[in-house]
Amino acid sequence: MTKTPLQFQHNGRDVAIFVDGGTNLLVALRELIGDMTPKFGCGQGGCGTCSVLIDGELHLSCLTLAETVAGRSVETLDGIKDGPNLHPLQRAFADNFAAQCGYCTPGMLMAAKALLDRNPQPSRAEVVEAISGNICRCTGYEPIINAVLAAASGGRARA
């Protein structure tokens, strides 16, 4: 089976792998690089659990053909901590009890980060819009919205 060489930046580090034709980025990250933070939820683009940032933009890794990220930068939840310190969003999610089963949390955090990176002081409606592609079956969304708003207003100052 022919494999295609692929190089890109994964959380700031250069990585080189060989992928089968048609491999999606989620599989490449999880099975070839070993970054288990993006999760498989549907493979259809409907749940957002596999969300990552590609060149700073929110993308669904399950719908991204792996070889299209050649030479680009891919950021996952594994890369958002500052050394041993939690990202303000991670701390806000914890403080607001914004996770139950935790499975949607990586995708939610990446969607929230994509928002705050561009819009550090979002309104509630903007937060709702930003996480609207991400399904959570446990929390009823309210604590997640509150966590993102808390990170926006106070998290940065505390960080």
Place this chain on the structure above:
Amino acid sequence: MLELRKDLFADERDDNLKEIGKGTQRQDMLGHVTGTSPYFDDHKLQGMLHLKVVRSAHSHARLRRIDTSEAERSQGVRRVIRASDVPHNLNTLLSLINFGKDDEPSLAVDKVRYKGEPIVAIVADSPREAFEAITKVKIDYEPLPAVFDVEDALKPGAPVVNEVYPKNTFTYHETYDRQQLRFGDADRALASADHVLEQRYQMSPIEHAPTETNGSIAAPDTNGRYIVYTSTQALFFSVDTCAKILDVPSNTFHFIGGTVGGGFGGKVDTLTEPLCILGAMLTGRPVRYVFGREEEMQYGPPRGAERIYIKDGVMRDGRVVARKVRAYFDSGAYTRLSSYAAVKCAAHLPGPYTIPNVHGDVYCVFTNRTPATAMRGFGVTAMDFAIECQMDKLAHLVGMDPMEFRILNAYRDGDMKAHRREAKNTALIECVQVAAEKAKWPIREEFKRMSSRKDGGGIRAAVTLTPRETHAPAAAPIQQRTTYDRAPAATREPPPPPPSLPTSPPPPRPSAPSHGATRFSSVFGTRRR
């Protein structure tokens, strides 16, 4: 926003505690926000193979011929698993507590009973190669008439969904086609009630829709054992189910789970583990079997639909004097857990109210749809919907405020419940009072003063005289055997016939179980001697 009403029931509580009652951070929160909580699928194993199943294209059909020869030669295929490869290809989940007969194969034999039923499993090097092989499995179906409505399924001449239960109903106490509840004389009370209201309610099926789909990874471990990473909601339930189906001792397996991406009841059925382990046994390689989202939505078991008829008698002063309920659980093609939920539902009647005459018949019915299973509020959610809509209508009928109507009829400490146990530790009245306060819903002073701890018991503690029913429920015929139907695993004595029944021939005495599954209890539903 959450407010703790420490002022209520304070005299029953010791609040002098150090850790209990604190809003301590979750032990798993750090793992969740860093994405390091280990779900079953987060285990990367060398040389992992992928398992996919061929699912039935029909809701009900005879399987004339299954040709897997082309699939076996398909690129990347390591193994095609057929029904005959499954050591004990017939099970019912609650056989672990000796409840019900084995009625469901891991892979269909002779017949499929719902659309999407697994028929053949493919183990291949990649998901793509498994998908390709699936299209090469040739199945010759002979479609059969299907039944989808619970009441149609009970009509004479309805297609038999599952030959283990030829009347399309689960068999209770080895005799009855339903679980009964009889408390007082509902018919007599209805005849003398000021108003009678009969209504029909329908609960839809519900998909659990956890963000993590069902799945497992099984791999040969050292010393002849198998390690299994699983999304199960019930670890030993799954261990023992696999031990039974694969006919090996339960300590063959090392199950690891406990961190699950949502369940809500949809991960109790051990859907993937048996075939996944069998794949690992037959190939000697790690095997991963994960549901896709469409599979999860359509062929993962839903909360079953329920149809409920309620007939109530109410007096002008607002007292509900009789409640008669007939409920049908749509179990789909196999029993799974619906049979048990029907008993729980019967126990729940007539809701949290003291009603002196209650009559319940709860049926677990088989239809040609995806087997149903447990879900959050199992056996109760739909009945609560029906009862509480009914309570609203009754309050409207007698011109009472719906809050006051509920307080008036609420059960209190010392009251006799319809399943003939005394009510204790009740708090419905206080919940209604506090909700009214929060919502600024005006209720009269006398209703604000009522209490779950006052005015219960006494005459309300009596078991109302319950007439014997003259008609005897028809005895279930001796179960039919089909070719794949091995001896049932249950070990139970035939129960003595209920006193009001004519003697019917006892069912054949089953043989002892051959598998290593744990027995949690030896007897259910029969009187202990």
Place this chain on the structure above:
Amino acid sequence: MPVTVKTFTSTNEAAAALSSDRSARYLGGGTLVMRALNEGDISISTVVRASDQAMTRIDASGARVVLGAGVTFARILAERDLGFLHAPARSIGGPAVRNMGTVGGNLFAPVPYGDFTVAMLALDAVVSVQGGLGGREIGIEEFLQSRDRQAGTLVLAISFAKPGSTEAFRYRKIARIKPKGGAVITLAAHLPVNGSRIVGARVALGSMAPTPIRARAAERALEGRALDASTINAAAAAAVEGTSPGDNALASAWYRREIVGVHLRRLLSGQE
């Protein structure tokens, strides 16, 4: 058979590769093709890509707007000159899908997807395609009617005249889930006004037929009239005419027929 990925710099080559191979599909944003692959659609064994910059070009400076087929919804939202298209662009997916999904792919998205195309239909867009035999331009209506046969052609761009005023173009997606949900129905109306009268009215509906369609009877009710209450009511009453909605998981055909007029009335009268 694993999937083969073929990337071309020229659209000609990409189009040739597409038209010569029945198992080839063009990969735009990935929301359709990658999903199909993930779900085990083995009819696709070749994925074709084109890196030609023209595919992602936006020309919105003049009276006629040209959007390369590979333009994403996020880029439309970032374009001030395309303010009239922000509502349809925002109605697609969540932010991640908008960063990936393209206007070209949306032309092929089946019900309950494909909302942006409803807006394109109301704007009387023209679709530029490259087939095995060369390029051509097709009116969007014709394109949609023959969509099933277009799988082997490569869509290059879509173009349309900019509405005269922001008032002239209206769009609304009726979804059960907020802010992101599949369409029960989608409505778009282009109502150019000459003096006080509507000239050249176009009303497009999504989920009212297998592909987006025009509500011609409603258009007739609007044509040549002022947009007053009686005109709006007449258009609303005619909205359902000529439609053939289906049942799906989101709503029944009956429901769609019953509410299409209500929502058209609300859209035209500016009601929530």
Place this chain on the structure above:
Amino acid sequence: MTRHRGRGIASVNYPIGMNLGGDPSQALVHSNPSGKFTVALSSIDLGQGMKSVTRQICAETLGVPVEDVYVDTADSDTGPHCMGSFASRGTHRVGNAVIAAAREARGVMMEAAAEELEVNAADLETDGRGNIHVKGAPHRSISTKDVAIAAQFKQGKTISGRGIFLVPLSDVDPETGEMSPATCYAHACLVAEVEVDDETGEVDMVRMDSAYELGRALNPRLVEQQLVGGAWMGVSHALYETPEPYYPEPVHGPRDFVEYLMPGPGDICPHDIAVLERPAPDGPFGAKGPGEMCANPVLPAVANAIFNAVGVRIDDLPITPEKVLRAIRAQGGARPQPRR
């Protein structure tokens, strides 16, 4: 006027634990040589907080800080049997098993401390901060760490405990249904306010007010998670969800999260909750279990609110816009009921 508001209520109770009992759970608790405790379970955390609540229960029972306890679950080689995480049995059954195991471990710990302090174990108490001291004489104290070291290396004792909790299986009378289904019940009452569009049948949630009686809120933040998320699921069941939109006809089943409807972050409404605590005599510290019953009152409360708003009764779930619209048409228009 096409939009109408209405309020509806529902009150419910819910049985805690597997119906009829017969569903045991076990726990093992042991200390390492520095006085840190591990709870070994095979119970499952689906997000409901099993690991966290059993950790607090263990810490309270042992009399040590919660940081000194770690819950390890679920490994079939190390965790003892548990029936599983379903039927609102986790807190009640597993919680009681953990109490039993922690009590046994605490007994050994106190004996070991007594030996070190040369007093009677009955005269000792824990301060919850990692120390054991003589009642009334806080200066005569030893840390749990020193106790664990002494027990392990000097006294040869294992500070550990085993626990099981089992509600014996109840019979069911086939004729009357006489049975003991559960040992305790949680309670709730919920008021839902909705807005109904009488031209489209669409229903929007306006707000919810509720009271839940749960025996004991072992961790109010975890309780809040269950009640807020559970009420959301209740709304979802009431208005949106079905994998069989044309039940009993098995057609047009949803295939993805666009076709399977659940309320999004833009569909949620304020929810004001009161928690009442009437301890269950056999609950761990009186606790029952909020996990399942939290959704149940929402469904009928929403249906009843719709009646209050427009005068139609929808007895068939989910209450889709289509069903509301058909019912409004059938009665010749909306008939708002007296405002409550």
